[in-house]
Amino acid sequence: MAKECIVCGTQIRFIGTRIKDGELCVGCRGRLPLTVYQRKEEYDGERIRRIFEYFDERDAKDAQKGFLGIGGKKGPTEEERIESLRRYKELLDDGIITQEEFDAKKKQLLEL
Ligand SMILES: [Zn+2]
Known part of the structure; x- marks a missing residue:
């Protein structure tokens, strides 16, 4: 019985x-x-996917694009900022980023 990684879709060969809602590959x-x-x-897989997304974006050379939706000619919409902030709050709650990092992002996103 073939199983697939709930996050990346790779076939899980062994264990x-x-x-919460599936299995992860190695x-x-x-x-x-x-x-x-x-x-x-x-x-759940969705939440883990978002965490990986965060890492990918953070690792990306162009810090102005991606995760925050910043880039191109127009800035992020109000909605996108709130959504980003919500994601960061999750990352903070998960202990992936520090309170300082969160505060900095919040300040940046809300342009305080
Ligand atoms: Zn995977």
Whole structure:
């Protein structure tokens, strides 16, 4: 019986890592921050996908684009800013970013 990683869709050959609504492949499991790994059964695939998205964007060279929706000629809409902030709050709650990082993002997003 073939199973697929709920986050990246890779076929799981041996044993997957159980999370809330599915299983993770070895690669995805390896990317989980420790704070998430310890509570992985409380996380669903969508939430983990967002965490990875955050890492990908953070690693991206162009810090002005991507995760925050900043880039191009127009700035992010009010809605996008709120959505970004909500994601950051999640990351903060998950212990992936620090309070300082969150505050800085908040300030940046709300242009305080
Ligand atoms: Zn995967």
